[in-house]
Amino acid sequence: MYDRYATTRLIDLWLQEDIGYCDLTVQVMIEPEETGAFVMNAREPMVVSGIEVAAEVFRRYDPRCAVTVRVKDGDRVAAGQVLLDVGGPAQAILTAERTALNITQRLSGIATETARYVAEIAGTGARLLDTRKTTPGLRVLEKHATACGGALNHRLGLDNGVMIKDNHIAVCGSIAAAVRRARRTLPMLTKIEVECDSLEQVDEAVLAGADVIMLDNMPVPIMRRAVETVAGRIPLEASGGVRFDTIRAIAQTGVDYISTSKITQSAPAMDIGLDEADRAAA
Template sequence: MFSISDIDNIIINSLKEDMPAGDITTDNIIDENAMSFAKMIAKDSGVIAGLDVAKRVFELLDQDVKFDKHTEDGQWVSKGDVIATIHGKTRALLKGERTALNILQRLSGIATITRQYADKIKHLKAKVVDTRKTTPGLRMLEKYAVRVGGGTNHRFCLSDGVLIKDNHIKAAGGIKKAIELVRNKIPHTIKIEVETETIDQVLEAIDGKADIIMLDNMGLDMMKEAVKIINGKAIVEASGNVTLDTIVEIAETGVDIISVGSLTHSVRAFDISMKIT
C-alpha cells in the first residue's frame, strides 16, 4: 500500500504549510504541559477512510498521544457518531486538528462517493476505477480511499503503464503507429491501452493489438457497437462524463471497466469535527 515514511512526508509537509513558524495562538495561550481529551465526530453519514493517517498526525506532534478508533476504514458511520477519541498534549491536539481533519475529510469523501458508484453496478461485471485527476501530493492517499470505498485503481502514474491518448495519436501519426513505436521500447510485461473516440479508431486499436481499449465520451449506442466489435480481443474501458445517473446504462453495454474522474477531482469533503471536552 504505502510506507510510514511516505505518510510522514505528506503529514510533515502539511504541518509546515499550516504552521511554518509555529502556532502563535496556541503557543501563547496553552501551557506546554496541559493535557486534553478530544472527540472526532461525524457530521455526515458515509464511509470513513484515513483514520490511521489522522492518528499519525497527532503522533508526530506528541509521541505519547493516545488515539482510539471507534470504527475502521471502510465502515459506514452515521451523523453524530464518535469515530475516534484522542488524549494528549493540548498543544498537539490543537496544532494537528486541521491537518488531521483535512486529510480524513477528503479521504472519507472519496470513499463515500466511490461506494455509491460501486453499489450502483455491483450486479454487473464492470468495475469502477479512478484516474490520475488527484490532488497534487495526495495521490497515494486518494487512491487508497478509492479502494476503501470499493473501487479499484487505474495506473498510479505515467511510469506504470502505457495509455495512448488523443495527443499521442496525433503526434505519432495514428493509433497503429503509436502502438508500434511504444511496443518496441517497453518490456513485454506492460500492457498498452489506447483511447478511442470513434468506431474507426476502435478497429485500428484492434488491428494494432492493443491490450485495453478505452471508449472515450462515446454515446451508449456506439459503446454497445464497440463492445460487440472488440468481442473479447481487449479489455474495454468506458470513460468520460460518467455520473451516478448514467453509470448503470454504461455498465450494461458490456464494458469491463468504468473510469470516473470525479471520484477524486471534485469530491465533496465528508464533514467531521473535533471537539475538546
C-alpha cells in the same frame, strides 16, 4: 495502499503550512503541562478513509499524543460513530487538530462518493476506475480513498503503463504504428491501452494488439456497438462524460471498466469533528 514513509513527509508539509512559526492561540492560552482527552467522530454517515493518517498526524507532531483508532479504512459508519481517541498534551492536540481533520474529511469524502458510484453500477459487471485527476501531492492517498470506496486504481502515474492517446497517434501516424513502437521496448508485464473515439479506431486497436481499449466520449449506442464488435477479446474501458446520472446506462452497454474523475474532483468533504471526550460521551 500507501507508503508510510512518503505519507510522513506529506504530514510534515501539512503541519508546517498550517502552523507557520507557532500556534499563537494555544501558546497564549494553554499551559504546557495541561492535558486533554478528545474523540474524533463522524457527524454524518460515511465510508471512512485516512483515519490512520490522521492518527499519525497527532503522533508526528508530538509523540506524547496517545491515539487509539476505533475503525479502519473502508468501514461504513453512522453519524455519531467515534473514529479515534486522542489524549495527551493539550497544546499539541489542539495545534494538530485541523490538519488531522482536513485529511480525514477529504479522503472519507472521496471514499463515500466512490461507494455511491459503485452502488449505482452494481449488478452490471462493470468495475469503477479512478483517474490521474487528483489533488497535486495527494494522489496516492486519494487513490487509496477510492479503493476504500470500492473502485480499482487506474495508473498511479505516467510510469505505470502505456496509454496511447490521440496526440501520440498523430505523431506516430496510426494506432498500429504507435502500438508497434511501444512494444519494442515495453517491460514484459506492462500493458498498452489505446484511446479510441470511433468504431474505426476500435477495429484498428484490436488488430494492433492493444491490451485494453478506452472508449473515449462515445455516445452510449456507439459504445454498445463497440462492445459487440470486440466481443470480449479485449477489455473495454469507458471514459468521458461519466457522471452519477450517466454511469448506469454506460455500465449497461457491457463495458468492463468505467473511469471517472468525479469521484476525486467533485467529492464533498465529510463532516467530522474533534470533541472533548467527556462532552462527546454526555
